[in-house]
Amino acid sequence: MGKTLTIDSTLRCDVLVIGAGGAGLRVAAAICEQIPAKKIVALTKVTSPQKSHTTTAQGGMAAVDPKDPVDRPIFHMFDTWKGSDCSADQNVIKKVCDMGWEEVVWLEKHGMHFSRTEQGRIAKRPFGGHMLNFGEEKAFRACYEADRTGKGIMDTVWAESLRYGVNFIGQCITTELLLKDGTCIGAIIFRYPEGKFLAILAKATIMATGGNTRMYQVSSNCRGNTGDGLALALNAGLPVMDLEAVQFHPTGMVGPGILASEALRGEGAILRNKDEEPFMERYAPMAKDLAPRDLISRAVVQEMREGRGLFHEGHNAPHVWLDLRHLPKEVHEKKIQEVCSFFKRFVGVDPEKDLCPVTPTAHYQMGGIPTNEFGEVQIDTQNIVPGLFACGEVAAASLHGLNRLGTNSLLELITMGRVTGERVVEYLRDAKKPEGLSLDAGRIVFDQFSTYLDARGKEKYGQIRDTLRNLMMEKVGIFRTEESLLEAIESLRELKERAMHIPIGTTSLKANQDLWQIWELNNLIAVSMVIAQGALIRKESRGGHFREDYPERSNEFNYHTLVSMPEFDKLTFGKRPIDMSMFEAKGERFELFDYIKREY
Amino acid sequence: MEKALRTAKIESYIISLVEKFPILSYYTTSRGWSFLISWGHRLAGLTLIGYMFAHIYTLSLLFTPATFDADMKLLHNFVFSFLEWALVVPLLFHSLNGGRLILYELFHMREDEIVMRSMIIIGLVYILIVGFFFVEESQQISVALFWPITVAISLIAFFIVLNKIWRTGNSILWKLQRITGAFMIPMLLGHMLFMHMNYLTGHDSGTILLRMQNPFIRGMDLVFITLLLFHAGYGVFSIVADYIKPGPILRSLAVLVIIVMAISAFFGIRLIVAL
Amino acid sequence: MSKSYTITLEINRYDPDTTLSWIQTYHVKVGGILRFVDVLRKINDEQDPTLAWASSCEHAQCGSCGIMVNGKPLLACELLVRDAVELFHTHTFKLRPLTIAPVLRDLVVDLEEAYARVHKAKPYLIRPAPPQPEGDEYRISPETLDIYSEATRCINCFCCAAACISTHRHFLGPNVTMANIVRLMDQRETAKEERMDMLYREDGVYRCHTSRACSFVCPKDIDISHFLALGKEGKF
Ligand SMILES: Cc1cc2nc3c(=O)[nH]c(=O)nc-3n(C[C@H](O)[C@H](O)[C@H](O)COP(=O)(O)OP(=O)(O)OC[C@H]3O[C@@H](n4cnc5c(N)ncnc54)[C@H](O)[C@@H]3O)c2cc1C
Ligand code: HEM
Ligand code: HEM
Ligand code: SF4
Ligand code: F3S
């Protein structure tokens, strides 16, 4: 039928923030604090930045007060290094851990409602993998706002950007990154309500599109976390890093996979199997239920495999128990109020009286768009893309390496957010205004959209989406093998082909949910491909990536995987070395920052 | 509140009966009882305003007592008597609920279900008493005892509320709405009760005219009608303001309301002063 | 498998291209523990891909999915089919978009427009108190926090606004007014006068008649009317 697609209008600004989540808006706030007069445009898929996914983060944000009598930033650095299974970058670890407390105070000063101790200070709770004295005992390190810490952060950075007059454009998808002579000059967006394309030209562009684990059947992520940011980067010819490292959170609510925060275990909840045995004692004798997530998730699946799991009739899915019954009423009512209400509403159990059914849920993407320690996007290990920055879950600096500790993500958003913001300010000083659009601007997305709008196949969108999600869960999930990965890759190729023929419900461009979702599905398939390919070549087990055929970590793979895929299935691979600057600096206990053994 | 009300046996029975009406159950499941009560409050207020206009009109007939008595005789039949008694319902509902709102909004009484329960009881007792007087038609009452006490209680209510909210930042008109409301609870309930002590107290020109010679009664009625007209006027304005944006239209409507209330005030006050 | 239900949805449709609106009926067979968003997705997958609805987090934490079911504004992502059947005593549900903003298509309303009202309440500290020395945090006792922390849970889903007796024209709305009140209660905010002015404007707290539908429908169980009453009490 051939609707002609055109760019409706062009908007100019100083800074374009793609993804007005916690990270994106922390960047915006940092820029505004230094140069308030700049015109900043922040994009989001949802209706208001406040509805970004950061708002659902529950448990807390790690940060060590330098004046703390027992905890020290260096313990935090060590935990992060060890938690990453020796694959995070130490320059980033050091920077983030050192800055953490300052940023917590920044949030607090701007109105975040942290939970308090009796003395009126910011309260802290323990979290998986966070320990005192280089791994000796659990540390109280996660600052929190009940079990809605992410909401507190989101509300604060959203409101701060609002105060400075950042322009929000909601209900839009960024469909194409604009690169001109290797420099990023902005992006093309598609607005849902009017169905119009808009080009936004900016001196600096920040990618902060957040997570993307919707390709898994059970996922804690929101409907919109479909890997758009990664797909945009890939389409623009940029590499992505470490995508094979997907974090499965051990306690998703059976069924939809809604998260039951680690904070529950921080407050004392215990995982139990069919015989109500607290099985984590066997897998991690010291850290037990507060071992890192990758370990616990594998333990849960192991229990299920060995027949000690249970089966949920209603949701038709296997699970284990999370026991909250012994926690004081006060904790139920104040500290974990939201999560308890989720259990009541979505699963129909009362955590005060009943055992809660949980199952591992795809939760976090450790990898992402590679950046240096200032948030500048790298095109390879040596060079950056001028004008393009990345921050938050979509970026990989890399603070988490191949496994993230709980509460370190929120910390990353606000610390790296500020760092990136400050870098943008520097960059803006002598950045030139982009001259105009290149002639072929919009080519990629117009191609995509025309294909979707013209497709007349039989197989429906829902079928392909479900096939993908089952495939990824089974074959590229918590446990992987060469065989399963090869199969997955083959199926992904096929799925991509099938996805091109999904019949569209309506060809109207206004508020066309179908069109929007098919575009998202294609992103998911592309990102899944990179995950599977990355997992295939990493023939070892490290952090969130576990190969049953190579169950040990191997020094051969002491690097980050770089993958580019300018066209579907046309991949090139690269490597980025792991930064070992703390080890190399030979400072306090530097030997612990070597490739150490990881036990809990 | 819903839950608390439902747990008590009798109430849950009554509620389930009431909810048999589709329109009511629609709102109780979708918006809650308080929502319905708010509409009730609003409609009762408007009903009372309607009655008030008619009331002031009939009272102005007192200038020619013969017509007044003739009219009253005309109205003294089963239907009108019933309507007169039925007027207790909106009146009671509006006054007691108004009292509840004042307690909720200004006196931090957030235990709505307890307040409501006590009001239901007070209301039932009141209706029975009025009904009893209505049927008996023969009580004697000392005007000199009844009215000073009622006025005293009304003034106490007036000053308690005034004292509580005068210093808050709310607009004066809004505050007066609550203050006049509080004043009228004893005053109006007393008024209604008194007028039904026996038929003549409320409907016989001679009895009324005699009573109205008393400066105290005159003074009291003067205060009463002023406060009432203010309350009613602001009430109408407040409903209108829910639907119309602040601006010229709303301002014109406000002026209209003021004019209507001023005219009523003129007739009402002339009656008191001139009789 | 748990019990399954055959339900009928009567959905208000609106097509922005032709500006036609109509009511369309769908019959679906679903498991009782499915949420309404799952039901809508099922309709998309199996019957009608054009039916538009909104959601994001799908676990009652973002406030994107508000719709009216049989007149009650609620979050489609947290209403389970079996709970709906129990609540409304019926297997037929009328789904309408929220009444607080223009409809974009079918069940999707332009919440961006509704948010303009939230922005008016300046949901930040207008003038934060001077910071503590040495980069410390402010001291706020847990008791003080308890007084208002409930109100900070609001996710701006606008269900309360859709239910309120008076939001029809220009009341800022329960959630927005509450957002202002929370900051009046926050000891870190010093711009109290500006906030008071905002509170006592014609579109402010006077438009609330304590009809308490807000508290009744709020998916976060916030007793909004309590906070609005605090505003009227005028004591912070
Ligand atoms: C349920 C849950 C609980 C969590 N709990 C914790 C915790 O306790 N502690 C912790 O440290 N971490 C936690 N995390 C992880 C952490 O919350 C996330 O990693 C973090 O919030 C990501 O923030 P972000 O700013 O990068 O992305 P987001 O907040 O997801 O923001 C992304 C933004 O980009 C927009 N966007 C996406 N694609 C496009 C596009 N194509 N065009 C335009 N805009 C786009 C989105 O609409 C959104 O506004 C949790 C995560 C989840 C899912
Ligand atoms: C008897 C004692 C009375 C009390 C305690 C009382 C109290 C109140 C209160 C507290 C309100 C405000 C409610 C709100 O903001 O929604 C109100 C509103 C109102 N009152 Fe009264 N009132 C009384 C008598 C009357 C009478 C006699 C009339 C009419 C003649 C009247 C007419 C109104 C009207 C029209 C409103 C506006 C209703 C609305 O906004 O929905 N009231 N009253
Ligand atoms: C149906 C029962 C009622 C009867 C029989 C009745 C009777 C009377 C009478 C006889 C008077 C003359 C003054 C006096 O004797 O003190 C009077 C005055 C008054 N009544 Fe009523 N009344 C009734 C209900 C009401 C109600 C419901 C209202 C309020 C809405 C009301 C408002 C007034 C006012 C404001 C005056 C003073 C009139 C004026 O100054 O013109 N009455 N009433
Ligand atoms: S107060 Fe409750 S109903 Fe209103 S917007 Fe907030 S969360 Fe939604
Ligand atoms: S529903 Fe509306 S009237 Fe007031 S108490 Fe709630 S805002």
Ligand code: FES
């Ligand atoms: S989708 Fe987030 S609240 Fe329903």
